[in-house]
Amino acid sequence: MALTIALGLWGIRRQNTMWGDESVTYQLAHRDLSQIWHTAQHIDLVHALYYAVMHEIFGLFGGGLLTLRLPSVLAMSVAASGVGLLALRLAGPRAGLLAGLVFPLLPQVQKYAQEGRSYAMVCALVTWATYALVVSIPRRARWRWAVYGSTMLLACLLHEFAVLALVAHGVTLVVSRVPRPVMRAWSVAAAGVVAGLLPLAIYSAGxxxxxxxxxxPVRLRYFLVVAVIGVACARAPLGVRGPVRLSALAVPILVLPGLLLLIASLVKPLFVDRYVVYGNIGIAVLLGAWMDYFHRLRRSSRHAWIAVVAVLAALVQPSLSLRTPQSRSDDATAIGATVRKEGRPGDGLLYLAGRHRILTAANPEDTRFLTDLALAQDPVSSNTLAGVELPAQEIAARMLEFDRIVAVRAAGAHSLGDPREEAKASTLRRHFRAYGTTHVNGARVTVYARDHGPSPKAGTDQPYRHHRPRVPF
Known part of the structure; x- marks a missing residue:
């Protein structure tokens, strides 16, 4: 726990930046609970419980950047303690200590321990549900199974794909050939989890x-690497102390959730590494038990220390890079700051596409003196993430009232078939000229000037002198 907290606090601010998904958490957690609920009817229902939890945390400790990320740091530290206890239960004290120390060193764990999203909390709940499963097998006490079921249900309500861990637990019990009463008790608990999750799953499908x-598949390489390493470690005779074999527990939780998402992706792409971050439980337990097994074989301690130093050295560069703004897919703070820098009071502001308005919404000061040309109703009053936009014709008409427009286009944005986005692009192409573009992590910000006449002749020293846009100050 101490190591996880220390690594979580190291560089937690990431130079005071925030990426897009964290920006959504930040904005929604500052809304009232009723507003969060109404917003969830339109979008992000799967994260509604997490936003409600963060709303209460913001109310108690303030809504700053540290408050946004500290719950994830603490959740991962709780997960680390659970990983240590799992390995202790199944393979002994040394394996437990080693597994608990390996867990916070894993790059994926370090990454999501510092994000204001639900994945660290889900990981902690799945870890402790797995521990509750292990301790429930030999004793068969009903209250233990109730603890297991309620913990798994809470994890699933925070993120639906936690239910894939339930499948992994079922495989563990089948492979371990547990007695029928145990299998029956787990089946009842699993049925309760599915029944509790079903309404959320049905409504969120819309x-x-x-x-x-x-x-x-998003960041598939990490999953493949740790899966191969985990399966290789499982070939050793690990963990014979507990009610189930360590490998029978760790390999399914490591491999199955990601594998099931990959299979589902054949129909609809769904695999994103953070959706199954709790799979790191399996690799940490396997590595801890494998190192304990290696030590018990009395192999050369010098070679073991060389291997440990090599692994730690290899982790330095990923650990450093994870604490930079560039480690995330976008940087909402930098995007907002660029809009503020490039825009002038009275300029128009345009988002291509409109859903990316959330990238600059965390700090209203960034767009305070600009006019959002497409916005009909702001996100808060409309109970949406990005607000409600005007019809296409009205957007085009408003654009023609301005001599300068600051346009924000997120990386990978596409809006085929949306008449509003087509109207924005068509009006910019026909009546404006790109005046300069600034590329930031995850987006580009372009200043467009109204084209009031034909382009100057080639060879003119100052091509924009006679055609500079009229700028209101």
Whole structure:
């Protein structure tokens, strides 16, 4: 726990930057609970419980950047303690200590321990549900199974894909050939989890466009690498102390959730590494038990120390890079700051596409003196993430009232078939000229000037002198 907290606090601010998904958490957690609920009817229902939890935390400790990320740091530290206890239960004290120390060193764990999203909390709950499963097998006490079921249900309500851990637990019990009463008790608990999750799953299915951005497996390499390493470690005789074999528990939780998402991706792309971050439980337990097994074989301690130093050295560069703004897919803070720098009071502001308005919404000062040309109703009053936009014709008409427009286009943005986005692009192309573009992490910010006449002749020293836009100050 101490190591996880120390690594979590190291560089937690990431130079005071915030990426897009964290920006959504930040904005929604500052809304009232009723507003969060109404917003969830339109979008992000799967994260509604997490936003409500963060709303209460913000109310108690203030809504700053540290408050946004500290719950994830603490959640990962709780997960680390659970990982240590799991390995202790199944392979002994030394394996438990080593597994608990390996867990916070894993790059994926370091990454999501410092993000204001639900994944660290889900990881902690799945870890302790797994521990509750292990301690429930030999004793068969009903209250232990109730603890297991309620912990798993809470994890699933925070993020639906935690239910894949339930599948992994079932495989563990089948492979371990536990007695029928144990299997029956788990089945009842699992049925309760599925029944509790079902309403959320049914209603959130109507918001499936939220994952339309996934064009293929996202950061698949990490999953494949740790899966191969974990399976290789499982070939050793690890963990014979507990009610189930360590490998029978760790390999399914490591491999199955990601594998099931990959199989589902054959129909609809769904694999994103953070959705199954709790799979790191499996690799940490396996590595801890394998190192304990290696020590018990009395192999050369010098070679062991060389291997440890080599692994730690290899982790330095990823650990440093994870604490930079560039380690995330976008930088909402930098995007907002660029809009503020490039814009002048009275300029128009345009988002291509409109849903990316959330990238500059965390700090209203960034867009305070600009006019959002497409916005009909702001996000808060409309109970949405990005607000409600005007019809296409009105957007085009408003654009023509301005001599300068600051346009924000997020990386990978596409809006085929949306008349509003087509109107924005067409009006810019026909009546404006790109005056300069600034590239930032995750987006580009372009200043467009109204084209009031034909382009100057080639060879003119100052091509914009006679055609500079009229700028209101």
């Amino acid at each position: 918001q499936s466009e939220q994952v339309s951005w996934i064009g293929g």
